[in-house]
Every structure is written in C-alpha cells, then in structure tokens.
Amino acid sequence: MSEIQDLTTPTTTSRRGFLAAGAGLATAATVGPMLWVPPASAGVRPQGVHVTYGADARRRMAVSWSTPASVKKPVLELGLGRDFGTRIAADSRSSKDVGTVYHHVDLTRLRPDTTYRYRLSHAGATAYEGSFRTAPSEPKAFRFAAFGDMGVNEAAAAHVALIAQQKPAFAFVVGDLCYADSSGGTGLGSADTQDFQVWDQWLQQIQPSAAKVPWMTTVGNHEMEAGNGELGYAGYLDRFSLPTNGVKDAPVTYSFVHGNVGFIALDGNDASTEINRNNGYVGATLDAWLVGRLTEMRERSDIDFIVAGFHNCMYCTNLVHGSDGGTRSRWEPIFDQFEVDLVVNGHNHCYERTHIMRGGVAVQEAPDGAVVDSSTGTTYLTAGGAGQAAYPTGGLPLSYVTVEGGLRIPEATTWSAVTYEDHSIAFLDVTPRDKQGIATMKLTARSTDGTVIDTVTMKRQRRSA
Ligand SMILES: [Fe+2]
Numbered sequence: 287m288s289e290i291q292d293l294t295t296p297t298t299t300s301r302r303g304f305l306a307a308g309a310g311l312a313t314a315a316t317v318g319p320m321l322w323v324p325p326a327s328a329g330v331r332p333q334g335v336h337v338t339y340g341a342d343a344r345r346r347m348a349v350s351w352s353t354p355a356s357v358k359k360p361v362l363e364l365g366l367g368r369d370f371g372t373r374i375a376a377d378s379r380s381s382k383d384v385g386t387v388y389h390h391v392d393l394t395r396l397r398p399d400t401t402y403r404y405r406l407s408h409a410g411a412t413a414y415e416g417s418f419r420t421a422p423s424e425p426k427a428f429r430f431a432a433f434g435d436m437g438v439n440e441a442a443a444a445h446v447a448l449i450a451q452q453k454p455a456f457a458f459v460v461g462d463l464c465y466a467d468s469s470g471g472t473g474l475g476s477a478d479t480q481d482f483q484v485w486d487q488w489l490q491q492i493q494p495s496a497a498k499v500p501w502m503t504t505v506g507n508h509e510m511e512a513g514n515g516e517l518g519y520a521g522y523l524d525r526f527s528l529p530t531n532g533v534k535d536a537p538v539t540y541s542f543v544h545g546n547v548g549f550i551a552l553d554g555n556d557a558s559t560e561i562n563r564n565n566g567y568v569g570a571t572l573d574a575w576l577v578g579r580l581t582e583m584r585e586r587s588d589i590d591f592i593v594a595g596f597h598n599c600m601y602c603t604n605l606v607h608g609s610d611g612g613t614r615s616r617w618e619p620i621f622d623q624f625e626v627d628l629v630v631n632g633h634n635h636c637y638e639r640t641h642i643m644r645g646g647v648a649v650q651e652a653p654d655g656a657v658v659d660s661s662t663g664t665t666y667l668t669a670g671g672a673g674q675a676a677y678p679t680g681g682l683p684l685s686y687v688t689v690e691g692g693l694r695i696p697e698a699t700t701w702s703a704v705t706y707e708d709h710s711i712a713f714l715d716v717t718p719r720d721k722q723g724i725a726t727m728k729l730t731a732r733s734t735d736g737t738v739i740d741t742v743t744m745k746r747q748r749r750s751a
C-alpha cells in the first residue's frame with residue numbers, strides 16, 4: 287500500500303515520480319493547470335463522479351470527480367472486494383469562471399474483466415464510494431450506449447436512468463455534452479451565452495451512470511467554448527481524463543478496444559464545413575493518424591467491428607443541420623477503405639440511420655429489423671436525441687449537404703433508412719464470433735420511455751488468415 291501524496295507538491299514531475307516509485311499502480315494526469323491547495327475545506331463532498339477508460343481499456347481507467355472549492359488531499363482509494371488497499375493522490379485542476387475544482391486519478395496495471403471498488407475523499411470529507419469494471423481481455427458479449435446532444439434537462443435525466451437500467455459496459459458520447467456555451471462554436475460566445483456552472487450540473491446529472499461505467503466522450507460544436515483556449519476545449523479537458531493515444535495536437539482524439547470492437551473518437555470540428563471555427567487545425571495529420579489506427583485494427587485478428595464517433599453528421603436528412611460535406615470528403619473514403627462498420631454522429635437532435643453505404647450510395651437495403659452483412663458497407667447513425675430540444679423538421683425526400691464555404695447543396699436522400707424526430711438513445715449489443723465465425727452487432731434504438739423504435743443487426747464473417 288502506498289502513502290497519500292502531499293498535494294502541496296508544486297510540480298507535476300515530482301508527483302509522477304512519487305507515484306511511479308511508491309504506488310506502482312497509477313500515474314497522475316499530466317495535463318491541465320496545476321492547483322495550489324489552500325487549507326482544508328471540510329464539509330464538501332465529492333460530486334460529478336465519472337470514470338473513463340484509458341488507452342488500454344483492459345488495464346487503465348481514470349476516475350474523475352469535483353468539489354465546489356479547493357480541498358486538501360483529495361485521494362482515491364482502490365480495492366477488490368471489501369478492502370481498499372491502495373491510496374492514490376489526485377491531480378487537481380481549476381477551470382475558467384468556476385470555483386469548482388476537478389480531481390483526476392489515472393489508474394494503470396489493472397486486471398482485465400475485473401470489478402474494482404473505489405472511495406473518493408479529502409480532508410474532512412464524507413467519502414463517495416463506487417465501482418467500475420475493466421474491459422475483458424478475450425472477446426465476450428457486451429452492450430454499449432451511443433448518443434449525443436444531451437444538455438441538462440428532464441429528458442436527459444430520464445435518459446441517464448434509461449442508460450443505467452440498460453447496463454451498458456460503457457457509453458460512447460458524440461459531443462454537445464452540456465451546452466455551457468450555448469453559442470455553439472460560432473466564436474460569438476460571451477457572458478450572455480456562457481455559464482460554466484452548467485458543466486457541474488451535467489456531471490452531477492450523469493453520475494448515476496457515469497460513476498460506474500465509462501462515458502467515452504468526444505467534442506461537439508458546443509465544446510468549442512469562446513475564450514477557453516485557442517480551440518475552446520480547455521474547459522472540456524479540465525473535466526475529463528481521456529486516453530492519451532490520439533493525435534498529439536488534438537488531445538480530444540483517441541481510440542480504444544473493447545472485446546472484438548475497435549472504437550475511434552475523432553474531432554468533427556476539425557472537418558466540419560458547416561461550423562468551421564476549428565476546421566483543419568490538425569487536418570491531414572488527423573487523417574494520417576486515423577488511417578494508421580484503422581490499419582492496426584484491421585490487422586488484429588481479434589477485432590471484428592470498428593466504430594467511429596464524432597459530432598457532425600455525415601448523413602442526416604434533418605433540415606436544421608443536414609449533412610456535413612466536410613466530414614464526408616475527409617473521412618468517407620477512409621471509412622470505405624477500412625470497412626468501418628458504424629459511424630455514430632449527433633448534432634441534429636433526432637434519430638436517423640442510413641442503409642448500408644459504400645462510395646456515397648446505399649449498397650444494401652436496411653429497413654427497421656434488417657440483418658445486414660456489415661462488410662459490404664458502413665451504417666451511418668445520427669443519435670443526437672439524448673435530451674436537448676428535439677429537431678422535428680425532417681428533410682425527406684430532399685435534404686442538403688453543407689460544403690466548403692458554407693454552401694448548402696440540395697441532395698436526394700435515398701440513403702435514409704429510418705428517422706425518428708424525438709428523443710432517443712441507441713444501444714449496441716455485440717457478440718463474439720459463433721461457431722461459424724460470425725460476429726454480430728445489433729443496434730436497438732429506444733425512445734425516452736424505453737420503447738424500441740429501430741433495430742438493425744450487423745453481421746461480420748471472420749476473415750481468413
Ligand atoms: Fe446539439
């Protein structure tokens with residue numbers, strides 16, 4: 287068992303050195319501003335608790351929480367069964383325009399497929415106790431949730447309860463998380479459009495699920511907060527401890543593997559031609575990283591499906607945002623080349639699923655209830671109905687795609703398979719290969735009350751060596 291670190295230690299380097307030498311289990315997060323810790327603030331409780339996979343979902347997990355003000359010696363205790371055998375000091379970060387302090391512990395060398403208990407506390411605090419489970423080392427059946435555009439509202443809270451009830455292994459969340467900056471990345475954010483305390487309301491809202499299963503988030507246009515760093519992501523990065531295996535200059539990108547599925551989190555803002563504030567800030571470097579990561583995943587014999595997530599819709603008929611030509615032109619050829627099975631987007635506050643797409647056209651019909659050969663093409667999913675006011679304005683049979691310069695080009699929407707113009711959450715049930723070598727990933731979309739509104743089953747035959 288290691289000792290509690292003295293958090294008045296002034297540098298990240300010494301903190302990491304302590305952990306490497308003493309704890310043997312964890313390394314502290316290394317990004318975000320460091321915080322000098324004043325005398326103890328007793329009586330404040332850990333809140334906004336959420337967990338996140340590290341780059342190796344089998345062995346790494348971050349636990350994050352917050353306190354309304356600075357506290358002395360924030361610490362995580364970790365254990366198996368009833369005992370907490372390890373104590374690890376948190377890395378604490380302040381953030382723009384809030385007194386809240388965000389605490390993070392990155393855990394390493396965990397056991398795969400194992401439930402850990404954790405306890406969060408600080409000097410004078412009432413401890414918070416929770417648990418999480420690491421990803422398995424061998425493919426086994428699992429469920430994940432996929433959605434975006436949640437906000438803080440009644441529907442969102444109901445969806446958190448639905449997600450908790452459905453017991454996914456984790457959630458893949460495709461941006462527009464809390465809307466602390468309601469200007470949506472237009473660059474016009476001001477005191478009139480920003481309330482960063484909304485982040486804390488949102489983190490508290492998601493805690494019933496996120497304290498137990500990882501919420502793997504990506505950025506949307508509402509995470510481009512005016513005045514919060516060059517890209518606007520500083521507030522987001524203060525609050526999340528993400529896998530650090532993404533593009534060097536785009537710390538919001540990452541990938542991980544759970545069972546027989548590879549997941550890639552992209553930054554749609556880098557490719558969007560509809561909202562171009564951050565367009566091209568990593569550009570070709572991001573695309574090269576994406577190709578490299580997809581190459582690695584397709585070379586692995588234990589990975590069947592690949593799922594990419596980002597905010598801006600590749601294919602959506604909803605008239606509020608339509609489809610984004612920037613994301614299409616950058617990534618569709620890559621998704622085709624590597625047979626990406628599923629792309630999850632948000633942004634349009636509705637539900638929509640395409641037929642199976644290759645080369646910009648539907649190559650396989652996939653109505654509600656269909657069973658499809660996923661190796662023939664990609665399913666594009668808009669899952670932006672997680673709580674923020676729904677967009678009822680569907681665009682069938684004619685929608686538009688926004689291209690370079692913000693030009694809206696009308697287009698026929700023969701690729702659209704299923705639309706639902708209200709709130710929903712998507713759940714994906716994945717099974718490993720059966721005796722015939724066929725793996726399945728079944729999408730089930732549910733409305734707020736849990737009613738099934740759409741299903742499709744993607745199948746993949748094991749590739750010959
Ligand atoms: Fe949104």
Ligand SMILES: [Fe+2]
Nearest residue numbers: 462506507633
């Ligand atoms: Fe959006």
